[in-house]
Amino acid sequence: MHARLIVDGLATSLQFASKLLSFYARCKDLTAARKLFDEIPKSSIRGWVAAIGSYARNGYYQETMDMFQQMHRQGFKHDKIVLPSVLKACGHLSDRRTGEKIHVIVLKNELESDSFVMCALVDMYSKCGMIEKAKRVFNSMEEMDLVALNTMVSGYVQNGCVKEALALVERMKSWGVKPDIMTFNSLISGFSQANNATMINKVFKIMEADGVKPDVVSWTSVISGLVQNFRNTEAYSAFRLMMQSRVSPRASTISALLPASASTVDLRAGKEIHGYSVAMGFEEDVYVRTALIDMYAKCGLISEATSLFQDMSERSSVTWNSMIFACANHGYCDEAIELFNQMVKMEERKLDHLTFTAVLTACSHAGMVDLGEGLFSLMQEKYGIVPRLEHYACMVDLLGRAGKVDEAYGIVQRMPIVPDLFVWGALLGACRQHNCLDLAEIAAKRLAKLEPKSSGSSVVLSSLYADYSRWENVLKTRKKKKLRSFTGCSWIQAV
Numbered sequence: 174m175h176a177r178l179i180v181d182g183l184a185t186s187l188q189f190a191s192k193l194l195s196f197y198a199r200c201k202d203l204t205a206a207r208k209l210f211d212e213i214p215k216s217s218i219r220g221w222v223a224a225i226g227s228y229a230r231n232g233y234y235q236e237t238m239d240m241f242q243q244m245h246r247q248g249f250k251h252d253k254i255v256l257p258s259v260l261k262a263c264g265h266l267s268d269r270r271t272g273e274k275i276h277v278i279v280l281k282n283e284l285e286s287d288s289f290v291m292c293a294l295v296d297m298y299s300k301c302g303m304i305e306k307a308k309r310v311f312n313s314m315e316e317m318d319l320v321a322l323n324t325m326v327s328g329y330v331q332n333g334c335v336k337e338a339l340a341l342v343e344r345m346k347s348w349g350v351k352p353d354i355m356t357f358n359s360l361i362s363g364f365s366q367a368n369n370a371t372m373i374n375k376v377f378k379i380m381e382a383d384g385v386k387p388d389v390v391s392w393t394s395v396i397s398g399l400v401q402n403f404r405n406t407e408a409y410s411a412f413r414l415m416m417q418s419r420v421s422p423r424a425s426t427i428s429a430l431l432p433a434s435a436s437t438v439d440l441r442a443g444k445e446i447h448g449y450s451v452a453m454g455f456e457e458d459v460y461v462r463t464a465l466i467d468m469y470a471k472c473g474l475i476s477e478a479t480s481l482f483q484d485m486s487e488r489s490s491v492t493w494n495s496m497i498f499a500c501a502n503h504g505y506c507d508e509a510i511e512l513f514n515q516m517v518k519m520e521e522r523k524l525d526h527l528t529f530t531a532v533l534t535a536c537s538h539a540g541m542v543d544l545g546e547g548l549f550s551l552m553q554e555k556y557g558i559v560p561r562l563e564h565y566a567c568m569v570d571l572l573g574r575a576g577k578v579d580e581a582y583g584i585v586q587r588m589p590i591v592p593d594l595f596v597w598g599a600l601l602g603a604c605r606q607h608n609c610l611d612l613a614e615i616a617a618k619r620l621a622k623l624e625p626k627s628s629g630s631s632v633v634l635s636s637l638y639a640d641y642s643r644w645e646n647v648l649k650t651r652k653k654k655k656l657r658s659f660t661g662c663s664w665i666q667a668v
Contacts (some may be wrong), residue, residue, distance in 0.1 A: 221247075222255045229258035237262035238271065251278050257293035264300030272297045276310075286315050292324045299328025322350055326359045335363035335372070352383070358390045365398020373398075389415075389423050397429040405433035409442070424450075424458035431464035435471040443468045459485070463492040470499030490523040497531035506539035526558050533567035537574060545571045566595040573603020582612055594623045 221244040228237040241259045245251075256275060263272035276294055284290050291314050298307035311317070311325045322345050329338035339360055342352050357380050364372040373395060380387060392415040399408035412430055415422065427450045434443030447456070447465055455461045462485055469477040482488075482496045493516045500509035513532040516524065529552045536545030549568055552558045565588055572581035581603055585592050597619045604613035 221249060222252060225255050226258045229261050232265075234262035234265045238266065238268065251275075251282070253282075253284050253287050253290055256284070257289050260290075260293035260297040264297040267301050269301040269303065272301060285313065288314065288316055288318065288321060292321055295321070295324045295328055299324075299331050302332060304328060304332040304334060317345070317348070317350065319350055319353060319356075322352065323355050323359065326356055330359050330363035333363075333367070335360065335367055335369075338363060339372070339376070352385075354385055354388055354391070357385060358388075358394060361387075361391050362394040362398070365394050366401065368398065368402040368404075387418070387420070389420050389426060392418075392420055393423065393426045393429050396426060400429060400433045400436075403436065405437050405439075408433045422453070424455040424461050427453075427455050428458070428460040428464040431461070431468050435464075435468040438472050440472040440474070443472060459487050459489055459492065463489060463495055466492065466499065467495045470495065470503070473503070475499060475503050475505065488520065488523075490525050490528065493520070493523060494525075494527045494531050497528065498534065501531055501535035501538060504538065506535040506541070509535035510539075510541075510544070524556060526552075526561055526564070529558060530561075530563045530567060533564060533571065537567055537571040540575055542571060542575045542577070562590065562593050562596060565590075565592070566599050569596055570599040570603070573599060574606070576607050578603050578607055578609045578612060582615075592619070594620055597623065 221240070225237055225240050225244070228234075228240060237258060241255070241262075244255075256279065260272060260275055262268070263275065272294075275297075279285065279290055279294065291310060294310045295307045298304070298310060307325065307328045311321065314321055322342070325341060326338045329335065329341065342356060342360065346352065357376055360376045361373060364376065377387065380391075392411065396408050396411050396415075399405070399411060408430060412422070412426070415426075427446060431443065431446055434440070434446060443465075447468075450456045450461050450465070456465070462481055466478045466481050469475075469481070478496065478499050482492070485492065493512065497509045497512045497516075500506070500512060510532060513528065513535075516528065529548060532548055533545055536542075536548065545568065549560070549564065552564070553560065565584060568584055569581045572578070572584065578600075581600055585596060585600060588596070597616045601613055601616035601620060604610070604616060
């Protein structure tokens with residue numbers, strides 16, 4: 174089609190170019206999209222609006238911001254049509270400063286009467302965690318319609334203010350604004366994440382009273398919330414209830430349910446869901462396939478996970494990370510590192526902080542100290558990823574397993590953030606492995622403060638005292654935590 178338009182001399186016409194830009198953005202071919210944009214006339218703002226809108230709609234938020242800045246440098250004034258796209262990008266990038274600058278532009282150009290711009294401001298502030306500012310923008314709107322209500326409700330939910338969202342819905346109903354299925358789905362999602370079954374039931378009753386039937390998004394939100402709160406049996410029940418209600422699941426429903434099988438290592442249920450996803454044509458969905466990889470890996474079937482991974486034509490960051498983690502956690506460390514190298518070559522832009530957590534885990538398990546230290550530096554210097562607690566825990570574990578306990582403790586001391594229980598736990602484990610009693614006492618004390626109800630650190634410390642024949646300390650530690658022995662058991666299903 175593009176070739177035919179070129180032949181006919183229509184490819185650079187804004188009417189056709191804008192549609193082609195959107196097409197290339199949807200197909201994730203940014204090179205072709207940018208080449209086309211460079212060929213169209215720049216005499217008016219319409220070309221910029223088309224390109225910026227296409228990038229924002231398809232999730233290329235940094236590219237949206239870059240093009241907006243380029244448009245500004247070319248001397249074009251800010252257009253009310255383009256501002257919502259840029260504000261959307263600001264929200265997804267948590268770029269509060271640029272968002273606030275655009276808010277100033279809105280005020281200077283007296284665009285407060287434009288509901289699309291104002292809703293975009295509410296959404297931007299919500300995504301940036303500034304819910305009070307979002308609320309002030311919402312309250313200043315000249316016209317509060319259903320779109321504005323849904324935007325504010327979604328903002329409240331994103332920031333954990335679900336009860337405030339419900340109160341707003343009830344207030345807006347009294348003003349004559351009738352909530353729709355999107356409104357209720359936001360509320361269901363919020364209460365599901367908050368593990369509040371009572372309020373979920375209340376929302377379902379309000380929906381029934383208003384004549385609104387729960388759809389697949391409603392049920393998927395419930396299932397997702399139950400799984401994330403480890404109420405896996407109830408998640409299966411909710412799935413069955415959804416089917417009984419004659420609501421057909423989507424791929425997103427399956428990908429939300431599969432982690433229930435993974436977290437309980439319920440291979441039988443996982444295979445049943447896999448079979449259902451094949452029958453319904455969901456298996457090729459990237460999110461379903463990723464969830465299946467994770468499920469089989471956690472059930473110990475690495476060959477199944479690998480087969481699913483290799484057959485994928487499209488992989489997300491989560492897909493790569495799940496497979497690297499799977500190999501690392503099951504001792505296939507060389508394979509995990511090879512997967513990381515493949516990801517760098519094939520889809521480098523998808524590398525994120527979890528990718529480095531996964532590959533550092535592989536280095537730790539394999540004892541590859543030099544490689545691990547190199548990747549830790551590369552993560553910061555080349556990719557600009559600021560180390561998180563999990564990265565420091567991996568580095569402490571890496572050095573500790575290799576017997577470099579003092580170096581591991583040095584990392585803990587130099588951390589710019591407060592070490593958590595995983596960091597101290599990694600250090601304590603290293604001390605236990607290499608009989609470093611002095612550092613073990615320090616780590617155990619820190620863990621006792623972080624987990625006062627847990628006896629794990631005391632058990633390790635008691636064992637170390639026993640190795641050094643310090644029986645008095647053993648008795649003191651056991652009495653202090655009232656340590657007892659229990660018969661071993663397992664909930665893991667045998668394959």
